[in-house]
Amino acid sequence: MAELSGNDAFIDTDKLIFGIGQVQQITGVSGRQLRYWEEQGYIQSLNQKKGAAREYSLHTLFFIFHVTRFLDDGFTLQSAVDKAKQFDRQLPVLRQFLREQLHGVDFQDDRSILDFGYVDSSHTQRIYGIVKNGETSFEIKNVE
DSSP: OEEOOGGGGSOOGGGOEEEHHHHHHHHOOOHHHHHHHHHTTSOOOOOOOTTOOOEEEHHHHHHHHHHHHHHHTTOOHHHHHHHHHHHHHHHHHHHHHHHHHOOEEEEOSSOEEEEEEESSTTOSEEEEEEEETTEEEEEEEEOO
């Protein structure tokens, strides 16, 4: 099983910066829409020098992606932004959980196994997340 160790398992996403053209290409949102969303306070570009092209963080890129996903699902812009903000609040919790609890990943022929470590302080059982054929489940196994 591939071992993961704390913060080493995650890349510093603050250093991933995208120009407005890249954001347009990745998300399908026009530059005009992005500027409007910025004017409305829905998104924020990084510190901008006068005359320089807008740049966005990876975090903002994901936020834009989620807004467009909710718009595609038929929500109004304001509702899509609200839903994206709600989703956005969940990400730090998920990141922390994975950073602290995911101990490794094993890839087998027909499935992938995520090791979430011991069930409790007795260290008699481990919990595994299983991904197989597009479905997920958990397994608890006794430690031998």
